[in-house]
Every structure is written in C-alpha cells, then in structure tokens.
Amino acid sequence: xxxxxxxxxxxxxxxxxxxxxxAASVRRFGNYAMGWFRQAPGKERDFVATFSWNGDRxxxxxxxxxxxxxSRDNAKNAVYLQMNSLKPEDTAVYYCAAGSDFxxxxxxRANKYVYWGQGTQVTVSS
Numbered sequence: 001x002x003x004x005x006x007x008x009x010x011x012x013x014x015x016x017x018x019x020x021x022x023a024a025s026v027r028r029f030g031n032y033a034m035g036w037f038r039q040a041p042g043k044e045r046d047f048v049a050t051f052s053w054n055g056d057r058x059x060x061x062x063x064x065x066x067x068x069x070x071s072r073d074n075a076k077n078a079v080y081l082q083m084n085s086l087k088p089e090d091t092a093v094y095y096c097a098a099g100s101d102f103x104x105x106x107x108x109r110a111n112k113y114v115y116w117g118q119g120t121q122v123t124v125s126s
Contacts, residue, residue, distance in 0.1 A: 001115075002025070002026040002032075002098055002115040003115075004022055004025075004096045004098060004115055005025075005117055006021070008020040008120060009121045010122070011124075011125065012122075012124055013124070014088055014125065014126050017083060018086065018122060019082050020094055022117060023078055024077045024078065024096075025077070029077040032053050032098040032100050033050060033052055033053045033102050033107060034051050034097070034098055035048075035096075035113055036048040036049045036050070036079075036095070036097070037094070037110050038094045039093050040092040047061050047108045048081070049069075049070040050070065051071070051079060058070050059108070068081060068082065068083050068084070069081070069082040069084075086124045091124050093119040093120065093122075094119060094120055094122050097110070098113060098114070099112055099114050099115070
C-alpha cells in the first residue's frame with residue numbers, strides 16, 4: 001500500500017514562509033502524479049498544486065500562483081511545497097496525495113487521488 005507522510009507545517013506570521021515535505025513509501029514513485037490539497041475547518045478540500053508523474057508540468061490554483069512552488073525528487077520519493085508570502089487565508093490542514101492513470105482534468109480533483117497523507121497543520125497569524 002502507498003503510504004504518504006507530510007511534515008513541515010507550523011505557526012508563522014503573515015508574510016512568512018514554510019516548506020512542506022511529503023515522504024512516500026511506494027514503488028515506482030515516478031509513476032505517480034503528486035498533489036497538494038488543503039482544507040480549512042468547515043470547508044471543502046481544495047486543490048493547491050500538482051506535479052505530473054511523467055514530466056515537469058506543474059499546475060497551481062489561482063489563489064497560490066506566484067507564491068507557492070511544488071517540486072519533486074523522485075530519487076528521494078518526496079514532493080515539496082514551498083510556501084512564500086503566506087496569508088491568514090492560507091491557514092488549513094495541508095494534505096499530500098498521489099494518483100495514477102489520470103486524464104488532464106483529474107489533476108485538480110481531490111476525489112481522483114487514491115492515496116492521502118494524514119495532513120500537516122499550517123497556521124498563519126495576522
């Protein structure tokens with residue numbers, strides 16, 4: 001079974017930075033699309049960023065574009081989310097997710113990712 005573990009969350013002030021990490025216990029890590037989603041209390045789980053499995057294509061939600069950067073290191077079975085210029089509205093639990101056999105539109109939909117980590121809390125104070 002694929003196992004994902006997030007780390008790097010914490011409490012920061014607005015304008016600060018954090019880097020989230022996701023370590024994957026999986027064979028052929030490079031065959032999976034990796035994504036980051038976030039969920040605030042009482043809200044739906046929303047797409048943040050994704051990195052395709054078969055290249056260097058990345059996609060971002062409009063709310064984080066220009067501030068967040070997703071990257072992956074297949075040799076280390078890891079995916080990262082560098083978050084800069086953090087805002088209070090970025091406060092949420094952030095989840096790492098993995099999936100395969102995606103069509104283009106699947107990258108942005110939480111219900112298309114089969115494997116999920118337990119999440120890491122990011123809190124941004126004003």
